[in-house]
Amino acid sequence: MASVVSWVAAVGLALSLTATSNVQAQGERRCVADIDRWADALLKDLPAYANRQLVRSGAETRILAAGFPDIDVPADIANISEVGASESASPIEEIARVFFSMAERSRGSAERRSERAYRLLLTRDRAGHWFPLSLEIAKSANLEPTDITEGAVWQAIQQWQDAGCPSVERSEG
Secondary structure, X not given: OHHHHHHHHHHHHHHHHHHHHHHHHXXXXXXXXXXXXXXXXXXXXXXXXXXXXXXXXXXXXXXXXXEEXXXXXXXXXXXXXHHOOOOOOOOEEEEEEEEEEEEEEEOOOOOEEXXXXXXXXXXXXXXXXXXXXXXXXXXXXXXXXXXXXXXXXXXXXHHHHHOXXXXXXXXXX
């Protein structure tokens, strides 16, 4: 529990400035939704955003579909103020993990299809905005996940956020 507390405190300090400036820069309506609706909307739009990034990067992989979100709000870190972060030090209210899968097609000497499992770590600030922190991919059942933050899928998630989470907005009607 002590390592969770120190990790959460570090996350809170690191994000206190960036989360606040992101909210101010993007406006108050930026990606405000409950975590289930946010994740469903992301996965609906993610293949299109990811494929644009993959084309730009010259990768031969394309995303066919994204889905099957499994959302986890860990009880030991769900409410940061309960585990030691001060109210004034961090605008973060909650941390959540979204597990999802994506079907992919790779070209090359032989076309290959595969499905990969991802884990996205998010924070929610007091205004209700969700902010991605990191993205990992599971290589196989026996290997530790690999951090792919800053890769094409991560950049696609950031672009979706910067666009105002379009499917979240359309589902509010």
